[in-house]
Amino acid sequence: MATIDLRNVQKAYGDHASVIRRLSLEIAQHEFCVFLGPSGCGKSTLLRMIAGLEDLSEGELRIGGRLMNHVPSAARGVAMVFQSYALFPHMTVFDNMAFGLRIAKAPKATVESRVREAARILQLDALLDRFPKPLSGGQRQRVAIGRAIVREPGAFLFDEPLSNLDAALRGQTRIEIARLHQRFSEASVVYVTHDQVEAMTLADKIVLLHAGAAAERFGSIAQTGAPLELYHHPKSRFVAGFIGSPQMNFIDAVVDSTSPGSVTVRLARSGESLVAHVDGAHLTRGQNVSLGVRPEHLRLGGEGQGIAVTAALTERLGEHSYVHADHEHGTLVAKAPGDSPVRAGERLSIHVPADACHLFDEDGVAATRTIRAGTPVAA
Known part of the structure; x- marks a missing residue:
């Protein structure tokens, strides 16, 4: 089970005001959940807490029913795709995708089969022997996604994965991510973006976050629901103005x-x-x-x-x-x-x-x- 459950979560840095305030959220198995909101609302911080790259100041995080507050990132059963591709330039596409499995000492046959299956899904078969430098931005991002897929995690975490791509590639890669999610039989997806088009087209559920004084007053979550629920039935003027273009x-x-x-x-x-x-x-x-x-x-x-x-x-x-x-x-x-x-x-x-x-x-x-x-x- 790849359910993600956050209860009364808060995140503060030292004496500064909390970045995440009074946040409770459930992400179901196989759900595509998008964190959306203005700059500074804590989208990436929240994702990094799920990944284990940031500690919770207060509250509980459970993945698959297991308390994860103090579990190391590598033991959480999640895979993260960053905004930057973070590929090793001296390794081939195959070796970049296989890196995590080799570190985990997976059998050679398992590495071979998983990498080639991920390459087939992502249409990277012809690129496995190439190095990252000559690849396009879209191809590099697909390699980064492939590196996450081969681990067969319980949850995929995407931190603004399309923001470095041009408009045409963003649209193409967005469709590829949507198709990939359909292939995942159980894995949840948590996806951070500031682009409401990505949120509206990809999400089963959008979590729209407040920033600044609004978060301090109302808590971090402005509204949670299906994309068209937020569009047609915003609970506040902030939600109504943020969802929709033109607003x-x-x-x-x-x-x-x-x-x-x-x-x-x-x-x-x-x-x-x-x-x-x-x-x-x-x-x-x-x-x-x-x-x-x-x-x-x-x-x-x-x-x-x-x-x-x-x-x-x-x-x-x-x-x-x-x-x-x-x-x-x-x-x-x-x-x-x-x-x-x-x-x-x-x-x-x-x-x-x-x-x-x-x-x-x-x-x-x-x-x-x-x-x-x-x-x-x-x-």
Whole structure:
């Protein structure tokens, strides 16, 4: 079993503030768990604690049910792939992949079979006799992954493995990692990244981490869940703003009235009224809130509740365009068809579907949406 269980974990360095605060987390067998968050939130520190490269200041870490707080890294049954490839330049690809097994004094036949099987999976068969220097970045990273695979660990730990690759190689290697995970019958994967595209496309579960004052106040974990759960149902304004690119639009508003399943707000500066289909039981009339709506849910023109704006810029990306429109509250971004004819300076009305609206109170806490993920947003 390769379950990973962290209980009330904290990590501090000397007298400095804790990097990890009050963190409890379970990672199931064969689960692909991604640690995501801004710089300084402790993603890599948390991964290194699981690997045994950092000690826990407080709390417990169990892998496969076994307490690991004081177990050496080599005895934890995990394999780590670093951001840097960390290959031995004087060794061939075969020898680099075989290094860990040879150190563990594995039989020669076992080394041979495991390395060649990993090379076949990673399409490195033709490169086994080469040295790392002439290899591309993507090939080197696959060698590093192969070195981890041959150990047949209970958990794979990836520390931003794609950040040194160019955009095309990142996409290709990301798909290879996803396919590799499908081949693992039991092993868990813990993957650190700052790239939300990697997190959304790879993860079974995302652990989004706070940084700084927010972590001190709320604990290190901002929200844990499936990628689309965090996307459609963020628990806070921080989660809503971090997940999604372009990020969610936010507008300052004041609660006008509440009724079962919906809240009417008045935009703080323009005075326009909008309805949000959320549970406003904890909101009161006159309370300041932030109204959030994602770019793909805004519609240019159309009937229903809307906001008057002036088009400022259109980013044309082929399949779709992003229209940046000025409003008294700042700039709103709306996703439009790729051939959208909108030009700078054009006056528009942007339709805001009530089903797509989120509300966040002064503390950034989200009101529960009454529309579940997967429900079509009204046009």
